[in-house]
Amino acid sequence: MRWSSLPTVIRRSILLVAIVLLWQIYVSVSGVSPLLFSSPVDIAEAFLEGWISGELAAATLVTLQILGLGMLIGMLVAAVLTTFATWTQIGDDVLVLLTSMLNPLPAIAILPLAILWFGLSPAALVFVIANAVTWPIAINVSTGFRTVNPTILMVGRNLGLRGFRLVKDVLMPAALPHTISGLKTGWAFGWRTIIAAELVFGVAGGGGGLGYFINDARYFLRIPEVFAGLVTIALIGIALDAVFTWIERRTVIRWGMKSGT
Amino acid sequence: MKEREERHPLQSSDGELDRVTGLDSSKTETSGAPLLIVDHVQLGYVVDGRTNVAVEEVSFEVRRGEKIILLGPSGCGKSTLLKAIAGFIEPVSGRISIESHELVRPGPDRAVVFQEFDQLFPWRTVSDNVAYALRVTGKEKREAEAAAGRFIEMTGLSHAADRYPHQLSGGMKQRVAIARALALEPLMLLMDEPFGSLDAQTRSRLQGELNEIATRTGVTILFVTHSIQEALLIGHRIVVLGQSPSKVEEIVDVRNVEDPDTEEFIEVRRHLRELLAGEGEDVNHAVFE
Numbered sequence: 001m002r003w004s005s006l007p008t009v010i011r012r013s014i015l016l017v018a019i020v021l022l023w024q025i026y027v028s029v030s031g032v033s034p035l036l037f038s039s040p041v042d043i044a045e046a047f048l049e050g051w052i053s054g055e056l057a058a059a060t061l062v063t064l065q066i067l068g069l070g071m072l073i074g075m076l077v078a079a080v081l082t083t084f085a086t087w088t089q090i091g092d093d094v095l096v097l098l099t100s101m102l103n104p105l106p107a108i109a110i111l112p113l114a115i116l117w118f119g120l121s122p123a124a125l126v127f128v129i130a131n132a133v134t135w136p137i138a139i140n141v142s143t144g145f146r147t148v149n150p151t152i153l154m155v156g157r158n159l160g161l162r163g164f165r166l167v168k169d170v171l172m173p174a175a176l177p178h179t180i181s182g183l184k185t186g187w188a189f190g191w192r193t194i195i196a197a198e199l200v201f202g203v204a205g206g207g208g209g210l211g212y213f214i215n216d217a218r219y220f221l222r223i224p225e226v227f228a229g230l231v232t233i234a235l236i237g238i239a240l241d242a243v244f245t246w247i248e249r250r251t252v253i254r255w256g257m258k259s260g261t
Numbered sequence: 262m263k264e265r266e267e268r269h270p271l272q273s274s275d276g277e278l279d280r281v282t283g284l285d286s287s288k289t290e291t292s293g294a295p296l297l298i299v300d301h302v303q304l305g306y307v308v309d310g311r312t313n314v315a316v317e318e319v320s321f322e323v324r325r326g327e328k329i330i331l332l333g334p335s336g337c338g339k340s341t342l343l344k345a346i347a348g349f350i351e352p353v354s355g356r357i358s359i360e361s362h363e364l365v366r367p368g369p370d371r372a373v374v375f376q377e378f379d380q381l382f383p384w385r386t387v388s389d390n391v392a393y394a395l396r397v398t399g400k401e402k403r404e405a406e407a408a409a410g411r412f413i414e415m416t417g418l419s420h421a422a423d424r425y426p427h428q429l430s431g432g433m434k435q436r437v438a439i440a441r442a443l444a445l446e447p448l449m450l451l452m453d454e455p456f457g458s459l460d461a462q463t464r465s466r467l468q469g470e471l472n473e474i475a476t477r478t479g480v481t482i483l484f485v486t487h488s489i490q491e492a493l494l495i496g497h498r499i500v501v502l503g504q505s506p507s508k509v510e511e512i513v514d515v516r517n518v519e520d521p522d523t524e525e526f527i528e529v530r531r532h533l534r535e536l537l538a539g540e541g542e543d544v545n546h547a548v549f550e
Contacts, residue, residue, distance in 0.1 A: 071266060107419045149379050151375050151377045151379055151380045154344075154347075154373070154375070155373070155380050157349065157366075158347060158372065160368050160369055160397065160398065169397075170382070173382070173384045176384070225424045251384070252513060254425065255427065256426070256427025257383050257427075
């Protein structure tokens, strides 16, 4: 049977198993120091232990709470900016200027300032996350609003829709593909940023999230736990991507507003 | 899907349609005071305090039950004029009034069917596109859904009622747009080259269907096109506009001109061609199709 004729799930599963096997064999055969590299079996053990003892779950919860709060604030700020950008020219100018300045800046770069302003507290993390997610969301949503097809807007007005109802019933659904892709990018930025920020916090001796968990495990040379933390981060990333894909399938892809993959 | 398109869309009986629209199907004759009055209307847009005129000065009237065509070369401002009647654009000067009331803003009493296929809400199914329009204009949910079903049946799309717009062909999309506009029971239907993006066969089929629907419902139609053929097939009267900034060249009564094989039809067509040909460029595009 030809490789390319196999279903995607099968192809990927085979590759995954192969990689894990090679990895296991390498660690078993090469005699690499367990202080540098762990075998898949040890990692799985540490992963299960971490979740059963509740240590990893607690760390994950802390990280997700801070991320959630940061995303929420970022979304609110983005909503306010987008509203001004949609209705006024100066709002649009402000948004474009701020986005072009702040979006290319890796959000983690402002962590030292955040620590200076908020101390070694969760507030500093929330601030950095909010900054990381605000700009991709704001620029995407405002692009979505500005590029709504003019015909459909005229149809809405022809029905007598005005003001908030026109925004809610026509503009917002029409801009949904952009909104979702903004949230997706925002979430991806936020997720990377919070792990990085927590690692720095870990070095500085504070916090309790996944980044801290990894750094702590390294400090005490519990290398399989370092890997278990990384696996957790990757799995959450995959899960949230799946959630977005699910939302897209049920909405914009179903409506033919975005082609499926 | 193609095969379904071939099916005749008006399967319902006359009685059913009369119930649907509440209009007298025998009323194909136009009558009474003008429904729409376009009085010395000038259209344009202002740039740096100067007015760029698109439509110089246009006056005409539309009576109830009439199908009136705005015919003119591309870029003559006929679509702009339709948008002004729809209430999207304010005239620079002059008056547009419907039922003796001056227009203020867009409204469902002048339901618009656009040329673009994307005039349907992509996030709503065919039936929901129609039902939503009715709910917005004040109907109860159940009433709206029932009426939507009837108008979708009238345009021959019952089998596609639960599809989303992206699952429809161009011709079907335009039919949904027509169903939605008719369901609003407007004072008049404003149609902006609704068949302009369709292939020739679908186009001529939809022209026939529109004529039948108009006859059955007695709906008043203002129809914009640059095709003489289409103007003659659909219109009762044709308002011929010249090159931009445009004026009314002539209003031609073609009520009795229907059969393309008659001497009369050929004569009127020649006359319209000459009217448009007098307008210079774009003649080939506008006339010979």
